[in-house]
Amino acid sequence: MLRAGRARRGPWSTPLGVVLLLLATSIALPLARWGDSALVLALIPAAVAGYLAGRHMVGLVPAVITFSVVLAVSLPVSYLIPGSAPLGDWMASVLIALLTVVAPWWFGRYRMLRDEQRESDAAILADRAQSEERARIADDLHDTIGHELALIAVQAGALELGRDLSPEQRERFRELREAAVRASGRLRDVVRMTRPEDGPSRLDPLGGEGIDALVAGARDAGMSVEARIDHAVVSAADPLIAELAVRTVREGLTNAARHAPGAPVVIGVARGEAGDVTVSISSAASTEAGAQGSGHGIPSLRRRAELLGGSIDAGPQREGGFELRLRAPMRPETLARTPLSAEDPALRSNARAARRRVWQATIVPAVILGLTLVGFVVVQAVTFAQTALTSEVYESIELGTTRAELAPLLPAGTPGPVPIVFEPPRPDGSECEYFAARDGWLHFTDATYRLCFDEGVLVEKTLLGEA
Numbered sequence: 001m002l003r004a005g006r007a008r009r010g011p012w013s014t015p016l017g018v019v020l021l022l023l024a025t026s027i028a029l030p031l032a033r034w035g036d037s038a039l040v041l042a043l044i045p046a047a048v049a050g051y052l053a054g055r056h057m058v059g060l061v062p063a064v065i066t067f068s069v070v071l072a073v074s075l076p077v078s079y080l081i082p083g084s085a086p087l088g089d090w091m092a093s094v095l096i097a098l099l100t101v102v103a104p105w106w107f108g109r110y111r112m113l114r115d116e117q118r119e120s121d122a123a124i125l126a127d128r129a130q131s132e133e134r135a136r137i138a139d140d141l142h143d144t145i146g147h148e149l150a151l152i153a154v155q156a157g158a159l160e161l162g163r164d165l166s167p168e169q170r171e172r173f174r175e176l177r178e179a180a181v182r183a184s185g186r187l188r189d190v191v192r193m194t195r196p197e198d199g200p201s202r203l204d205p206l207g208g209e210g211i212d213a214l215v216a217g218a219r220d221a222g223m224s225v226e227a228r229i230d231h232a233v234v235s236a237a238d239p240l241i242a243e244l245a246v247r248t249v250r251e252g253l254t255n256a257a258r259h260a261p262g263a264p265v266v267i268g269v270a271r272g273e274a275g276d277v278t279v280s281i282s283s284a285a286s287t288e289a290g291a292q293g294s295g296h297g298i299p300s301l302r303r304r305a306e307l308l309g310g311s312i313d314a315g316p317q318r319e320g321g322f323e324l325r326l327r328a329p330m331r332p333e334t335l336a337r338t339p340l341s342a343e344d345p346a347l348r349s350n351a352r353a354a355r356r357r358v359w360q361a362t363i364v365p366a367v368i369l370g371l372t373l374v375g376f377v378v379v380q381a382v383t384f385a386q387t388a389l390t391s392e393v394y395e396s397i398e399l400g401t402t403r404a405e406l407a408p409l410l411p412a413g414t415p416g417p418v419p420i421v422f423e424p425p426r427p428d429g430s431e432c433e434y435f436a437a438r439d440g441w442l443h444f445t446d447a448t449y450r451l452c453f454d455e456g457v458l459v460e461k462t463l464l465g466e467a
Contacts, residue, residue, distance in 0.1 A: 017057030018066050024049040024101045025070040031100075032092035033081055043100050050101035054108025060360055063105065068371055071097060075375055087379050102365050109361045117354035210234075211249050211269060218253050224264040225253070233271045238331045240308055245269060245279045245326065247304070248312070251297045252281025252324040260284070260322065276310075277330060282323040298324070308332040380441045387414050389435035389449050394461070403456045410451075411435065417448040421465035430454045437463060 024046040031039050057063060074093055078086040211234065215227045234242050249267060256265045263284040272278040302312040310328030317323050393409050413433045417423055426432055430452040437447035445465075452460040 011058045012053070012056040014057065014059050014062050017053045017059070018062050020049045020053045021057075021063060021066045021101070021105070022070060024053070025067060025097050026074075028070075028097040028100065029074045029078060029081070029089065029093040031096050032089045033078075046100050047104045051104035051108040054105035054110075054361075055112050056108075058112075060109075060357075063109075064363075064367060067097070067102060068367065071371065072375070075379070087376075087383070090379075091376065098365060098369070106361055106365060110358055113354055113357050113361070117351065120354075211246055211267070214246070214249050214253060215267065218257070218265070221257070223253070223257060224262075225267060226264065227267040229267065229269040230271060233277055234269060236330065237277050237328075240332050241277055241310075241328050241330065244305060244308060244310065244328055245277060247301060248279045248324065248326040249281060251301050252283075254297065255322065255324065256281070256283040263321065272327060275330065277326070277328045279326040279328075280323060281325075282317060282321060284321040377441075383436070384438055384441035384443075386412050387436045388438040388441075390439050391437070392439075394437070394449050394463075397451070397458065397461055399458050399461065401458045403453050403458070406451075406458065414448075417450070417464050418446050421446055421448050423450070423464055424462070427452050427454065427460050430459055432460075434464075437465075 027039070027042045027046050031042065053063070071094055075090050078090040078093070081089070211227075211229055215225050215229075218225050234245060237245070249269075252267070253265065256263065260283045265281065265283045268278070268280045270278055298312065298314050305312045305326060305328060308328060309332055310326060313323075313325045313327075315323065388411065397406060397409070410433070413435050415434070417434050431454075432450050432452040435449040435451070437445060437449050447463060447465040450460070450462045450464055451458060452462075
């Protein structure tokens with residue numbers, strides 16, 4: 001659930017987020033070139049802009065495209081900005097962008113995705129709570145109204161057999177009994193539609209009718225009921241267990257009235273050998289045809305008993321008839337309502353979706369790093385091909401060789417050495433050319449070869465910046 005008063009603000013439009021990321025990321029190259037100036041103050045607004053864009057910008061692809069375009073364009077732009085180390089400046093700008101804009105953006109997006117997951121989890125919880133409430137209503141309908149309808153059918157059946165009734169009266173009682181049976185069937189249909197087949201039950205005790213009231217009501221309806229009830233056990237039991245015992249007796253009487261009309265019923269409530277509560281409802285075999293049940297009551301009762309640490313057994317007896325038996329502890333061993341947790345399938349699926357989206361956001365820095373490496377490799381390869389001279393070629397060059405003879409061996413070269421390389425005075429009247437002293441495109445050094453020509457003839461060759 002989101003904390004009260006801390007609701008997440010609405011998402012930004014994609015153009016607004018893209019513009020903000022463009023402005024924030026574009027400051028990286030000037031910072032890399034003139035980082036010792038007042039431009040350093042732009043780090044804070046750039047980081048804030050990146051975080052806010054990640055926090056409120058829903059689209060991931062536009063952000064990836066924005067970062068990639070800015071960093072890709074900054075490479076050729078770095079050669080246009082005045083300076084002498086464009087590649088180094090571009091690499092520094094990529095690092096600044098990653099730390100200043102992309103990292104805050106990723107953190108903001110992570111928080112946005114976490115909030116979305118919490119909102120989605122809250123919706124799942126609300127749906128499940130509503131489902132549980134429907135399940136509770138379905139259980140109550142089945143247990144209470146179904147029981148009353150069964151008793152009405154029994155009473156109508158008993159009256160139908162009266163000897164002093166006219167045929168018309170018997171027909172009316174028969175219609176009443178059939179109406180009660182039809183109403184019970186419609187109730188089962190409503191319960192089936194209202195309650196999920198595997199939905200959990202609420203355990204809140206309903207109160208109201210006790211076992212004595214149920215027995216009295218069944219007898220008044222014409223059922224033959226023998227009750228042996230240890231009231232001390234029911235009084236000493238936890239209210240949830242006592243309510244479970246009441247529900248068990250009600251279910252047993254309802255089943256007896258519905259499936260074995262006219263058969264005697266024996267109810268027993270006592271303390272078991274292990275100190276637990278035992279409830280049994282047994283009915284003898286009936287010679288009359290009973291109504292067909294829905295099979296909902298006993299499974300629902302069994303789930304309720306298992307949640308409280310008890311068990312329900314139901315089945316035919318050896319000598320005929322049917323028995324429903326409850327065994328439950330005096331105190332509930334668990335009050336679990338099958339709460340939603342990390343093991344819930346809906347929440348697990350929601351968490352997987354959130355993790356997938358977080359990983360997708362994590363790909364953005366990885367993509368930028370990958371593009372940076374690819375760009376660096378390309379630049380290094382081009383630089384080596386256009387400006388570098390290997391030590392082997394340098395050693396093979398001899399003084400007195402003409403420039404025309406050396407042309408096949410020499411690349412285009414560079415206008416001058418890097419600023420950090422100390423350069424001795426040139427020979428008088430000579431013109432010098434400079435070449436990067438590298439033996440491969442992954443050979444990183446600031447050393448430079450200087451070749452000086454006087455009227456097209458090599459008069460000096462020097463290694464600048466040699467350690």
